Amino acid sequence: MKRSGIAILAVAIAVLVSGTSLAGPPLDGVYDSTDLGGPVELGRYSESYLAPNGSLDPGTTLNAQSFDGTNLGLQWHYWCSTQVTAPVLLVDNVNANGDGNRTYMKTFVGGYIWLNGTGPWANGDPDYPGIITTYTEFETIQYVNWVRVAAVTNIQASGKFDAYPAECLTFGVGNGSEVGSTDFGDMKPATYPELLQQSTCDPGMPYGGWWDFFTITLTITGCTTPVEEATWGSIKAIYAE
Numbered sequence: 001m002k003r004s005g006i007a008i009l010a011v012a013i014a015v016l017v018s019g020t021s022l023a024g025p026p027l028d029g030v031y032d033s034t035d036l037g038g039p040v041e042l043g044r045y046s047e048s049y050l051a052p053n054g055s056l057d058p059g060t061t062l063n064a065q066s067f068d069g070t071n072l073g074l075q076w077h078y079w080c081s082t083q084v085t086a087p088v089l090l091v092d093n094v095n096a097n098g099d100g101n102r103t104y105m106k107t108f109v110g111g112y113i114w115l116n117g118t119g120p121w122a123n124g125d126p127d128y129p130g131i132i133t134t135y136t137e138f139e140t141i142q143y144v145n146w147v148r149v150a151a152v153t154n155i156q157a158s159g160k161f162d163a164y165p166a167e168c169l170t171f172g173v174g175n176g177s178e179v180g181s182t183d184f185g186d187m188k189p190a191t192y193p194e195l196l197q198q199s200t201c202d203p204g205m206p207y208g209g210w211w212d213f214f215t216i217t218l219t220i221t222g223c224t225t226p227v228e229e230a231t232w233g234s235i236k237a238i239y240a241e
Contacts, residue, residue: 025164025223026121026128033216039120041066041075043213045176046188048195048205053148053183055139055209056087056104061201062111062135063193064213072193075119076218078159079193080201081111081135090138098146108135113159113169121220130161130169151178153211161223168223174215181209 032038044067050059060083065073087104094100111132117125135157142150155173160166180186188195192210194203 023124025123025161025168026115026119026125026220027123028221028223029121029219031120031218031220033214035214036217038217040216040218041068043067043076043173043216044072044192045211045213046193046195046208047211048197048208049182050198050205050207052207054207055141055148055151055181055183056106058084058086059198060106060108061196061198061205062108063196065193067191072191075116076114078113078132078157079111080196081108081132082198083108087139091140094143094146099144101140101142103138103140106137106139108132108137111135125163128161128163130159132157132159133167134158148183151209152176153178164223166222166224168221169219171216171218173213174217176211176213178209178211182207183209 031040033040033042035042043064045062045064047055048061048063049055050057054060062081063079065077065079066075068074083106085107087106089102090105091101091103094102113130113132115121115128115130117127121128135155137153137155139151139153141148153173153176155171155176157171158167159169159171161169179192180188182188188208188210195205195208196203197205
């Protein structure tokens with residue numbers, strides 16, 4: 001075998017053994033939002049309803065995106081998870097006059113997540129698309145005379161990336177505040193995510209609410225890199241004279 005062939009073979013063996021490449025899974029870390037001193041952009045969020053005053057009803061579909069002060073969704077985006085069952089009432093502090101608050105647990109299923117490959121988790125891939133595996137929202141609604149007037153929320157969720165099989169992503173929102181709703185006669189500003197249709201995830205639903213998201217924490221731990229299969233015999237066949 002020529003010297004050049006030996007050199008090429010050595011490189012091939014090294015790649016086979018290491019299984020590494022320039023691209024890789026997102027870097028492990030705990031990434032906080034900018035209000036907590038971290039690098040993750042704050043977010044904006046919408047929930048579409050199938051009918052007026054339907055924020056607690058099955059069919060509610062979410063759409064959340066990062067917001068840099070001008071643009072939506074340049075750093076992170078998750079969307080199209082849908083509430084399929086009635087929420088669970090956890091706390092009821094509404095009095096006989098209909099004044100007070102109630103806290104509900106809402107469970108969503110399905111949906112997608114996307115991280116930009118230039119974010120603080122960057123490790124060679126241009127981006128990191130994936131799916132949501134669990135999503136739970138704890139929403140506290142304030143009532144006056146039985147009418148919903150305001151709401152705050154907290155989120156706990158997890159996911160995994162298409163190219164990396166491990167469920168290695170968790171993310172949470174410690175403080176979400178409702179900004180407006182079609183139930184109040186408001187019109188959604190263009191700087192909030194679109195109200196999505198449940199079945200197609202396309203924009204265009206006429207009913208819903210929109211929120212600001214703060215105190216976000218995104219944790220990535222243990223994503224794995226798939227290794228392309230190869231054999232010693234196949235490498236010898238390629239480089240043998």
